[in-house]
Amino acid sequence: MKTPTAAEIRELFVRFFEERGHRRVPSSSLVPQNDPTLLFTNAGMVQFKDVFTGREKRDYSRATTAQKCVRAGGKHNDLENVGFTARHHTFFEMLGNFSFGDYFKKDAIAWGWEFVTSPKWLGLPKDRLAATVFAGEGTLPWDEEAYGLWKAQGVPEERIHKLGAKDNFWAMGDTGPCGPCSEIHFFQGNDIPCAEEKAGRKCEGVACDCDRWLEIWNLVFMQFERSQDGGLTPLPKPSIDTGAGLERMASVAQGKRSNYDTDLFQTIIGAIAKLAGKRYGEKDDDDSVSMRVIADHARATTFLVGDGVLPSNEGRGYVLRRIMRRAIRHGKRLGLEKPFLADVCRVVIAEMGQAYPEIRENEAFITKVAQQEEESFRRTLDKGLAILEAEMRKVGIPDAVAMGKPATPPPAKAARPVIDGKVAFQLYDTFGFPLDLTRVIAAERGFDVDEQGFDRHMAEQRARSEWKGSGEQAVGDLQKAIAGDIxxxxxxxxxxxKATAEVKALLANGARVAKARKGDAVEVVTAATPFYGESGGQVGDVGTITGLGGLRIRVDDAQRPVPGLITHVGEVLEGELAVGDRVELAVDEARRDLIRANHSATHLLQFALRETLGEHVKQAGSVVAPDYLRFDFSHFQPLATEELKKIERRVNELVRENAETETAVLELEKARQAGAMMIFGEKYGDVVRVVRIGPSKELCGGTHVRRTGDIAYFKIDSEESIAAGVRRIVALTGPKAVEASQREADELRQAAQLLKAGALEVAQKIEQAQRRMKDLERALEEAKSKVATAQSGDLAAQAKDVGGGAKVLAAKVQGDGKSLRELADKLRDKLGRGVVALGAEQDGKAILLVAVTKDLTSKVKAGDLVKEAAKLVGGSGGGKPDMAQAGGSDPAGLEKALAKVTELAASALG
Known part of the structure; x- marks a missing residue:
């Protein structure tokens, strides 16, 4: 059998299980749907979690996937090890086969063994394979059944190993579904180093952390339900969740000791080596480690950005930023002084775009984000490194090696100098250095980082690297249960x-009930409904539900808490409602029409944005309401006035064309091939709805106008930045757009009347008025200066001689802080040697200013004088030795304050 490529292994796996009745399910987004507690999709079963628990039902009971996964933050964080080991990655692919209450251990074990060993499939040698089963622990029984099934496949007893709960028991949480695991391991060879043997102990074989025996397949048998007291109840429909990492599968199938030496990485690493003019080696030299880091991180960058995650300073975006900046720094270590990450992402897309077409479709955007983030980070990287280098010289080893190269040998742990937490925070806050980047650079030089000090400085900011939820509303268990039932x-x-339908389920005041009465806050679920449940940015419909016996319910919102479920949220105003009743459902049609217009306008707006700004523009969120539309999109600089005008004109051109809206229901792949736009991170089913409005073609489940002319008029209300690389347009359509235009016209007419000009002359008149105002301000300043000059001559004559050729002048004058400073400068020049103290009252407040000639500042300081004088006007102040200023709330004390300055200055100088 020829050595298979990773792409061939991926396809072989999915096809193997398709032939055994499994539904081929596309990979879900890396941003989990309806699970705000999870940072990223980190396992194949994530998209099926609710199916396993029975909260969601699908039209198949067997599935197989190649799931894209990321582990780089929170509990599952492999970032520190990436590049230094053979197996750790941020992005990886998990091959999986799943049974939802269908087949169980017998088939799962037989099929796993067949795929791995049969020459028709992967064809690994049986004599290099071993299996593990759960050995039992505490009250948990050992998995004797799995042991017998592996024996039935011909696996010798000596290669069926019993492991404890740490390795071979799985649980979704403290309570809920759980069960034993069983693994397939591949023997790589005893020549692989083992830490246990180095320490004089025996290698533990499949239980050892060394790579001599490599786990390539994990079968989870969801067999029990764990209760609060820890008791285990057999599940009525036990299920299967398996995972086989593609990277590991490829390494053993291709005879490689490291995942990085497989074809999944070698083309990418080859491109990096060419860019850097370096040679990649399989050993852990610095250059090879850096190439592995960049290859892995470029894959993670490509797929995360492709799923709509953008680099930022919090949440998922912060994790992405850490990954990207770690790659950029390793690029600098390779000598790559120009931006390179976008080029490497292009190689990733070329390699993996066939398996994951979404990255190919978003190539322009992905590479633009990579380019932008690298350029931004490079601008601050050198400054940050200089600060870190200075801190190291200050607290560490004077003769340290050049920045970025490890100390040889590094100082012992106990003797390591420490980078101040305040410096680490400054690097983070000002220069965008994640703490782990500072830690890595410091460790390379033999330093530690005061992380507690860093945390103190972060106390007023949200912790960036720890995921605490996305803020999304978690779906209620009651709604999931209803969806499963109906x-x-x-x-x-x-x-x-408008429509008539049967009530299938009912929530009243937060509880599932059979009947609701007047005054109850309800969620009504019917078999069918004309109400659109909020989704895809479009707000839910409002309206009424009526029925027999005078039933009247005000519907304030329609929600879609679970795929396929629409709930009517409102209040029972009259009568009673029971499950099984038939009711009349009526949507507020006038409001729906406004929503339709705004939703269709978002499609035309996206088309105009891409046409005007470029194909990197992607939708990054939207709100479609009756009174406005909000459209967030990827772009990296503010839109110029002419660009906004061009976009607005283009949308209105499309409106006037009055094109008919066309819809079609297609298989997802056919819709993709037809060029339909897809939204970042959106989870699509096998069959999708394609909406064509003029030249725009998008996947969309929302409601739309029948013809573009129904939009009537489109007007951009505002455009702004909401995040790095993301901008927002708020726009209006139809009557709301007309109202806004009329308000602007009214404001323009009023301004014209005030300026005594025509409406089209307002800008010109305002410009003339501004020029006139500047001329007047300049003339006023000149007049003040002349007055100050004249005043200085009169005041200088009032100076008192305090001995030694020094004089003191204290006077109350008129003016503000600026004019007092100018006057004090002139008086100081006229005195030649001495102290000037000026006081003034402005807006009911006292102003004090003291100036000292530079030759006297060793004897008397302006800051000390003004500080004492300020106490007499109820204030405080300070400044430089030669000039200082203060303010106070009591201008009545100015005379005493000036006298105090004279007294103190005379005493100091006399």
């Missing part, structure tokens, strides 16, 4: 806004 609610709203 199935999908049929949406009728594309065709009608």
């Amino acid at each position: 199935g999908e609610v049929k949406f009728l709203g594309y065709e009608v806004t």
